[in-house]
Amino acid sequence: xxxxxxxGGGRAIQNAxxxxxxxxxxxxxxxxxxxxxxxxxxxxxxxxxxxxxxxLYHPQLAALAxxxxxxxTLEASFALRAYRSTKARLLETPVHNTANMxxxxxxxxxxxxxxxxxxxxxxxxxxxxLLRMELLNxxxxxxxxxxxxxxxxxxxxxxxxxxxxxxxxLRDEGLLPNINPxxxxxxxxxxxxxxxxxxxxxxxxxxxxxxxxxSLLAIAYSNMRGYGDVHPTVAELRxxxxxxxxxxxxxxxxxxxxxxxxxxxxxxAMYQDNECATNERNSLPSFSxxxxxxxxxxxxKAISMAILDRALQKGMKDGANNPSEDPEFVLLHIDxxxxxxxxxxxxxxxxxxxxxxxxxLRTTQSKQESSHE
Amino acid sequence: MSSAIxxxxxxxxxxxxxxxxxxxxxxxxxxxxPYSSREMPMGRGFxxxxxxxxxxxxxxxxxxxxxxxxxxxxxxxxxxxKFVEMTCPGINTTTRLQEATLIQSRHRIxxxxxxxxxxxxxxxxxxDALVIVEPSEEKRKTMHGEADYSRLLVKLYEDxxxxxxxxxxxxxxxxxxGHYIIDPSPIPRYDVPKLNQSESLTLLGAGREKKxxxxxxxxxxxxxxxNDVPFRIExxxxxxxxxxxxxxxxxxxxxxxxxxxxxxxxVYQCSDSDYCAQQQECVHG
Amino acid sequence: MDKILEVSGLSxxxxxxCDQCFxxxxxxxxxNICKHCSSIVALHxxxxxxxxxxxxxxxxxxxxxxxxxxxxxxxxxMPFGGSAIxxxxxxxxxxxxxxxxxxxxxxxxxxxxxxxxPNLGLNFDISAGGNIAERLLMNRVLNYSExxxxxxxxxxxxxxxxxxxxxxxxxxxxxxxxxVQIAKALSTRPSLLFLDEVTTGLDLSVQAKIxxxxxxxxxxxxxxxxxxxxxxxxxxxxxxxxxxxxxxxxVESGLTDQILExxxxxxxxxxxxxxx
Numbered sequence: 001x002x003x004x005x006x007x008g009g010g011r012a013i014q015n016a017x018x019x020x021x022x023x024x025x026x027x028x029x030x031x032x033x034x035x036x037x038x039x040x041x042x043x044x045x046x047x048x049x050x051x052x053x054x055x056l057y058h059p060q061l062a063a064l065a066x067x068x069x070x071x072x073t074l075e076a077s078f079a080l081r082a083y084r085s086t087k088a089r090l091l092e093t094p095v096h097n098t099a100n101m102x103x104x105x106x107x108x109x110x111x112x113x114x115x116x117x118x119x120x121x122x123x124x125x126x127x128x129x130l131l132r133m134e135l136l137n138x139x140x141x142x143x144x145x146x147x148x149x150x151x152x153x154x155x156x157x158x159x160x161x162x163x164x165x166x167x168x169x170l171r172d173e174g175l176l177p178n179i180n181p182x183x184x185x186x187x188x189x190x191x192x193x194x195x196x197x198x199x200x201x202x203x204x205x206x207x208x209x210x211x212x213x214x215s216l217l218a219i220a221y222s223n224m225r226g227y228g229d230v231h232p233t234v235a236e237l238r239x240x241x242x243x244x245x246x247x248x249x250x251x252x253x254x255x256x257x258x259x260x261x262x263x264x265x266x267x268x269a270m271y272q273d274n275e276c277a278t279n280e281r282n283s284l285p286s287f288s289x290x291x292x293x294x295x296x297x298x299x300x301k302a303i304s305m306a307i308l309d310r311a312l313q314k315g316m317k318d319g320a321n322n323p324s325e326d327p328e329f330v331l332l333h334i335d336x337x338x339x340x341x342x343x344x345x346x347x348x349x350x351x352x353x354x355x356x357x358x359x360x361l362r363t364t365q366s367k368q369e370s371s372h373e
Numbered sequence: 374m375s376s377a378i379x380x381x382x383x384x385x386x387x388x389x390x391x392x393x394x395x396x397x398x399x400x401x402x403x404x405x406x407p408y409s410s411r412e413m414p415m416g417r418g419f420x421x422x423x424x425x426x427x428x429x430x431x432x433x434x435x436x437x438x439x440x441x442x443x444x445x446x447x448x449x450x451x452x453x454x455k456f457v458e459m460t461c462p463g464i465n466t467t468t469r470l471q472e473a474t475l476i477q478s479r480h481r482i483x484x485x486x487x488x489x490x491x492x493x494x495x496x497x498x499x500x501d502a503l504v505i506v507e508p509s510e511e512k513r514k515t516m517h518g519e520a521d522y523s524r525l526l527v528k529l530y531e532d533x534x535x536x537x538x539x540x541x542x543x544x545x546x547x548x549x550x551g552h553y554i555i556d557p558s559p560i561p562r563y564d565v566p567k568l569n570q571s572e573s574l575t576l577l578g579a580g581r582e583k584k585x586x587x588x589x590x591x592x593x594x595x596x597x598x599x600n601d602v603p604f605r606i607e608x609x610x611x612x613x614x615x616x617x618x619x620x621x622x623x624x625x626x627x628x629x630x631x632x633x634x635x636x637x638x639x640v641y642q643c644s645d646s647d648y649c650a651q652q653q654e655c656v657h658g
Numbered sequence: 659m660d661k662i663l664e665v666s667g668l669s670x671x672x673x674x675x676c677d678q679c680f681x682x683x684x685x686x687x688x689x690n691i692c693k694h695c696s697s698i699v700a701l702h703x704x705x706x707x708x709x710x711x712x713x714x715x716x717x718x719x720x721x722x723x724x725x726x727x728x729x730x731x732x733x734x735x736m737p738f739g740g741s742a743i744x745x746x747x748x749x750x751x752x753x754x755x756x757x758x759x760x761x762x763x764x765x766x767x768x769x770x771x772x773x774x775x776p777n778l779g780l781n782f783d784i785s786a787g788g789n790i791a792e793r794l795l796m797n798r799v800l801n802y803s804e805x806x807x808x809x810x811x812x813x814x815x816x817x818x819x820x821x822x823x824x825x826x827x828x829x830x831x832x833x834x835x836x837x838v839q840i841a842k843a844l845s846t847r848p849s850l851l852f853l854d855e856v857t858t859g860l861d862l863s864v865q866a867k868i869x870x871x872x873x874x875x876x877x878x879x880x881x882x883x884x885x886x887x888x889x890x891x892x893x894x895x896x897x898x899x900x901x902x903x904x905x906x907x908x909v910e911s912g913l914t915d916q917i918l919e920x921x922x923x924x925x926x927x928x929x930x931x932x933x934x
Contacts, residue, residue, distance in 0.1 A: 013451060013455075078416075079414070081412035082413060082414035085382070085383060085384075085387065085412050086378055086382060086383065086384060087384060088384040088385070088386050089386070190409075191411075192390075192409050193409055194407035194408055194584075195583070197509075197510055197511040198511060328509055328511065332510075337412055338417045340416070340417075341416035341417025341418045341419065341421075342416075342417055342581055344416045344418065344419075345416060345418025345419055346418075348418075348419065349441070349447060350442075351480075351630055352442050352443065352480040352481055352560070352644055353480060353542065353543040353544075355628075355629075355630060356542035356543040356561040356562060356563075356607055357542045358631070359542065359607040359608060360538070360540050360541075360542040364537070364538050367536065367537045368536070368537075371537065515758075518759070519762065519763075522795075524792065526791075526795040526800075527784055527788050527795060530787075530795070530802065530805065531784055531788050534785060534824050599800055599805075600800050600802075601803050601804075
């Protein structure tokens with residue numbers, strides 16, 4: 001028999017898995033394994049991205065996912081998500097107030113002086129992107145010396161536990177619509193309910209919170225560049241640790257279960273004539289608000305999400321004029337796990353469908369030929 | 374930390390949700406029931422929708438057959454079967470159709486008709502046949518609800534005008550129980566008539582698109598066509614006017630894979646490898 | 659005569675609206691913008707009956723509310739207030755109480771619409787014949803050769819070159835696109851046809867031919883029509899009865915000939931005078 005269509009799959013898979021593992025240990029016997037703490041700490045931003053896109057705040061397993069996927073962000077988030085599928089949802093937290101965040105960074109682009117003050121914190125914003133050649137051969141001693149030196153100079157002056165939110169001051173001045181708690185249903189859980197359009201804003205926010213950074217950025221960028229009309233101002237961007245409160249299983253009393261590192265961004269944009277966000281109390285026009293938040297330290301993602309939230313609210317209300325304002329377009333195309341899976345599936349055999357395609361093509365060709373004769 | 378995984382991977386709440394969606398899908402034949410669809414440890418597009426159905430349905434008494442492109446031994450089928458074996462201790466797997474109670478398949482329906490005690494699970498990449506004429510799901514839902522398939526039919530009309538033929542090769546739009554039109558998954562047209570009045574239940578699962586739908590047993594499934602331009606299955610008639618046969622088992626009543634052999638000539642072979650093997654047994658045994 | 663449509667008190671407001679919208683707008687105030695809430699009163703208290711086989715003209719300049727009226731009746735938008743009853747044999751349908759599915763069914767089966775912009779009425783991505791096929795398929799005509807022959811017949815009737823039946827209408831001239839649109843609107847033999855500025859923007863010779871065609875078809879099929887236009891000539895040629903509108907109100911109504919010969923309202927007089 002000359003040809004066997006697709007036999008031998010099992011062995012091929014096994015060999016492929018080994019080849020991949022070989023890639024991981026290709027340094028050979030002189031290599032050292034990456035340790036989980038190094039990934040979590042020294043690949044801080046990569047790690048942040050995985051916790052956020054994986055949609056599961058588990059710093060240790062996120063680091064493991066990075067290790068086993070050889071640093072592929074899509075694969076690593078994917079492994080974390082798949083792990084999440086095996087876990088039941090046991091409890092729900094109440095809605096958290098992010099004013100309680102223990103901040104490591106907060107900035108506002110709308111006011112120079114914000115209550116509590118600006119705090120630059122760790123950022124690459126003003127760094128010169130010059131390669132630091134001295135890190136090429138950094139020794140353990142040098143590394144530890146830097147750490148020791150920096151830690152010794154940490155000022156003891158205390159940073160307050162929490163900062164007031166910039167938006168509250170805008171609200172006090174009547175520039176933003178008031179929060180209307182009565183108008184909110186419970187949050188939509190995208191891990192337990194499918195998106196059936198139209199979806200509430202909370203579903204959109206949840207989908208974006210674990211969306212793929214690059215996809216969010218691309219669509220948000222299209223909106224900023226002219227396929228949309230948002231010229232946003234960052235009212236506040238904050239990064240820090242939010243205490244997570246859970247109801248005690250017996251008493252129901254809220255107790256702090258831990259804290260999560262997260263990034264939050266609030267943008268305000270000028271109202272448009274036809275969409276003036278009319279205030280309930282009076283009908284004065286006011287700013288409209290976009291909100292972004294995700295696990296980990298991911299500033300570009302949080303800003304992109306806030307811009308898209310603002311664009312989607314407009315689209316939900318007045319109809320979409322641009323892809324970035326169309327909830328179906330945005331929300332169904334930003335999930336990294338979905339999109340990378342589907343792109344990869346084209347590598348699978350499509351012999352049967354291709355056979356059908358050939359049948360149709362040959363039939364139509366012969367019909368065309370006979371009609372030309 | 375514990376590496377123990379629940380029987381059939383998913384947590385019990387997830388399985389229960391899927392089973393409820395299945396019941397709803399059976400009650401409304403052809404209707405796409407939205408469900409939350411968990412992330413599985415294999416890629417979206419590799420059969421996670423079918424796999425979730427299989428995992429939600431499988432029990433220790435079940436015997437599972439997994440095929441891809443008609444073959445039990447293709448890479449993806451092996452991968453899925455291994456995963457189910459790993460996470461569902463105690464179940465049996467088989468390649469023989471007659472032994473299976475649950476058959477998960479991608480792109481084919483087995484040649485031999487399925488029986489009442491068997492369930493066929495098809496993996497679905499695009500659940501909605503209307504997607505070729507309407508990108509918005511919200512609008513498609515309205516069209517389905519009102520059974521307004523005129524735009525899809527116009528597509529067929531335009532095909533006939535342009536090519537004198539309907540050019541849809543696979544994923545052929547099929548009307549279930551006289552109302553909803555489904556995308557029957559990328560099975561060839563050859564397999565579509567097998568859905569009609571089948572003894573067995575057919576479940577279709579789209580993981581990435583988060584939909585489950587069903588063709589219940591003894592339910593009508595009519596490929597979309599005009600009264601005077603009938604639906605046609607793939608034609609395996611050779612240049613000599615005779616039906617081509619499988620080069621291995623010589624059967625002339627199966628869907629054939631076409632390929633070029635080492636001598637450079639075009640040859641044909643059964644796409645359903647189990648069927649092919651059993652035909653050979655009949656001849657030799 | 660059989661009544662086909664009964665419209666009463668139809669009104670439309672764009673904007674938030676307030677108690678005083680109707681009392682501070684209209685021809686006597688020379689505006690349709692409410693000074694209290696800045697809403698636009700596009701239509702107020704439009705009332706008329708339409709009978710089988712009749713052509714009713716609605717005439718006015720842009721902003722008079724004439725297109726708004728048709729958009730409400732064809733369900734392109736929901737009105738602020740008022741009612742409309744469609745009579746289909748013995749059946750009465752209150753248009754604005756129907757659910758969206760019932761509205762779509764009425765639109766697809768009993769109404770026809772020809773827009774000023776062919777882009778709205780035609781799908782430019784499918785052939786001229788396909789556009790007609792879509793309407794027929796909506797009405798469960800599932801025989802390919804029957805669809806072909808009916809499309810052929812309709813396009814012949816509307817004087818579209820039938821050898822271009824399988825071409826995309828986006829490659830057609832404006833007049834030809836309007837003919838295809840008319841053929842599409844007529845394909846289900848609707849009992850009520852809306853024509854919104856159908857000849858605006860076309861060459862005069864093409865205009866005349868299309869108007870003739872509409873008259874012929876009306877005589878043949880006995881279709882009731884509502885013709886919206888700013889053009890006195892179109893009204894004169896097509897409409898038996900006419901409503902003249904300004905700032906969302908009807909300022910004059912009656913037999914077209916009467917209105918044109920002996921206009922009562924100052925605005926109509928001005929219109930007629932300027933056209934002569």
